[in-house]
Amino acid sequence: MELGSTPADRPRPVGRGPKMHAAVLAATVAELAEGGYAALTVERVAQRAGVHKTTVYRRWKDRAALVVDALAEHIATDIPMPDTGSIGGDLREMARSLVGWLVSPTGRAVEAALISDAVRLPEIAEARARIFGDRFRRAEPVVARAVARGELPVGTDPSAVVSALAAPIHFRLLVSGGPLDDTVAEQAARITLAAARAGVLDTPARVAGPVDKG
Amino acid sequence: MELGSTPADRPRPVGRGPKMHAAVLAATVAELAEGGYAALTVERVAQRAGVHKTTVYRRWKDRAALVVDALAEHIATDIPMPDTGSIGGDLREMARSLVGWLVSPTGRAVEAALISDAVRLPEIAEARARIFGDRFRRAEPVVARAVARGELPVGTDPSAVVSALAAPIHFRLLVSGGPLDDTVAEQAARITLAAARAGVLDTPARVAGPVDKG
């Protein structure tokens, strides 16, 4: 309940807030990367940030809101889209930078929250959709250039390319559970390239043909 | 509320010994499929099984052991390996049965536990490795037949084929978050077939070549 007379949302007197705000969010990301969402304790986060538990609860409604807010800052991290001159090189670079981001502390924290039981939080699910929507959109020029060069068939879907590229990497990280290194990235790039060249990654509207073609 | 007996409604005692054992495990799987690992309460499981909380703790050391035991029974579920006569048909059938299992209550429960914060439990991680090791092993004849038919290059790695096939399906389920249906299965089969034909899924020992080959 905000009162009308006192300016509740004025931006100037955020007080000594911003420093504490940033410290708590950084501590949240660190705790997330280390122990995951289930092990994340508000008391530990506060202690790590050099702040009292009550202060955290004054800024954030609950533990979920804290995690959502902490992730929102790092979710906007831009993975640069390469332009090496060939679609093979571009795919490999995209895969490598994705792997690099996933093994970084920030990436590990985001991944931990996006996969753990926090996914049931609608804000987390929404953030997840936003991430991939953004990547799909940013991958469009890469695919468009490859089509213009004649490397990929006309009608290749950028979303399908990004999905095919990211799938083996996330599969390794989340499901099969092996080490995540450049070998995985290059394998993902090869699979994606082979599929795209075969015309399998075309626009999803008309994917009705049989699997085995001539 | 609807028909005579709702699955959650268990006002009467369920019996002793093995009957109670089975009821608790079934209730655990059901709770897992509905609310995930974080929301799984021993008290709710006991209530659903028509059993007291203490009884559960007498058989299982803690909540983690309960989940591990409940999953162990359903983890051994065999996904039948097809033999349609062509690798394209086999891949499509494997993908479809994987999707079918993942959307079933049992599959949802296993998936929920295998991805949630329960992964930090060593027993869960071990069970996960066992599942995929089993699938890799069972997929060997399918790939061997395809190689014998001349459909796939010599040296194609069954593990890589299964990974490539399962990756887009799990990616859809866990990361990109879209609907999981036969369209996804067929797309996964097409990608895997294209990659395998291109010789990208060969034995992992010597994957050092450049991405774009002739």
Add this chain to the structure above:
DNA sequence: ACCACATCGCAACTCGAAGTTGCGATAGCC
């Protein structure tokens, strides 16, 4: 059928973490 024993229900407990409240201390701004 009857008794013995293992098994289960039950209530009451400890412990840790989420989230809340009131008050006193302090830092930032004018």
Add this chain to the structure above:
DNA sequence: GGCTATCGCAACTTCGAGTTGCGATGTGGT
């Protein structure tokens, strides 16, 4: 240097994990 919003602090409630002792009941052996 004073005013006020912000923060620290302690004490509190609530909830679920996990434990304990005892009483009740079902099951097998004879």
